[in-house]
Amino acid sequence: MVLDEPTEGLDPLVQETFFELMREAAAGGRTVLLSSHVLPEVQRACGRVAIVRGCELPMAVVVAGAPPASADAGRPGDRDGRLRGTDRRRGEHDSAGPAVLREGGKGTPSAFRAFSGSTGDVSIASYPGLLGAGLVHPFWIAMQLTAIGALAAAAVAADVELGTIELLIVRPVSRNRLLAERTVALGLAALALNAAATLTVATGVALSPDIHRDVPLSGVFAAGVMGCGFALCLMGPALAVSAWGRRRAQVIGATIAIGAVGFAVNFIALAWSKAAPLRFTSPFHYCTPGDALAQGHVLWPQLGVLVGVGVLGLVAAHALLMRRDLSP
Structure with missing residues (x-):
């Protein structure tokens, strides 16, 4: 199942319903590929994350504390809700949480913090x-x-x-x-x-x-x-x-x-x-x-x-x- 920005235009309650359906699909044995620029929903819904930059794949991370339906749920040491990953360009292990994602993508503009x-x-x-x-x-x-x-x-x-x-x-x-x-x-x-x-x-x-x-x-x-x-x-x-x-x-x-x-x-x-x-x-x-x-x-x-x-x-x-x- 391939989903490209599936929550765009959805209100929070409908988004929650969507995530429940996605978890059910994953629990049924399907592989779900989700493309999104909204980092909190990526961390919430995905077991593995790949970041594309300049048509390359410089980084891949494993989401700690992933949903039970994901392939990586229950992995020892992955219960603190952070992102852990390896930067393939440098070979360095990173446990800085969401900063790993911010390094590979733009994320939310800084000025939005004011709102x-x-x-x-x-x-x-x-x-x-x-x-x-x-x-x-x-x-x-x-x-x-x-x-x-x-x-x-x-x-x-x-x-x-x-x-x-x-x-x-x-x-x-x-x-x-x-x-x-x-x-x-x-x-x-x-x-x-x-x-x-x-x-x-x-x-x-x-x-x-x-x-x-x-x-x-x-x-x-x-x-x-x-x-x-x-x-x-x-x-x-x-x-x-x-x-x-x-x-x-x-x-x-x-x-x-x-x-x-x-x-x-x-x-x-x-x-x-x-x-x-x-x-x-x-x-x-x-x-x-x-x-x-x-x-x-x-x-x-x-x-x-x-x-x-x-x-x-x-x-x-x-x-x-x-x-x-x-x-x-």
Whole structure:
């Protein structure tokens, strides 16, 4: 049986049905030849992989942990789900997992990682990649930016612009209390947004056995924690601009600029190798829900960076508010 790009145009559920039929055919004694550029499905479905480059066959690999129906299933030592192979051009044994495949083929373009919420290990064609793409979707990001920008603008800048800040201060309400109350309100709003998104994704994963096999619920909640860290990373600078500015538009514009420019910088850094170092300046490099969904746990180094930026923003907001003249 020869199949050329058989899953192209199929939705994930139909793809799963196709793979079941293919396994049944292999179990019945048929040899199935599958041609595909989608590396995750190759690793999932095949027992042996050959890579063609320049009309030659420079590399062949054995898929560890192959499906039971494949000829190589159950081979000792092949239970870790990685690819092991030999590069015929060099005669070197390679156990670097998917990197073996990437050496012989193009794989998923690097810039696509920006859409899957991953630093590179999760394909957008996989379930974690698809769900991660939803959690970094421009619409969802725009919703968070709008909510954070609007509430941050109301923290200080709106009262200065409307001339009501003096009424608040003479109640008397200290500047520390004013900033603390507005920060808590903004934090609760961001937490509510991320909790709603996390529970929605968790419900979908729990109700779909196919997705649940690839995405543990622990990964869903880990992605939710990463989302809260991303919100805090936006909150801190937004409140700092509010404590400094005199117009609501300044705060909303700055918040949206942080999100839009950050996403663009991350995308360019992934697409253009010469700009790769710039990715470390973008919050989207550290907000990686796709990786959290796939690995099933919180990525603490990335979360630490997001939280650290947010805390620095809050410290800056406090310092600016303490020193500024609040008269309109």
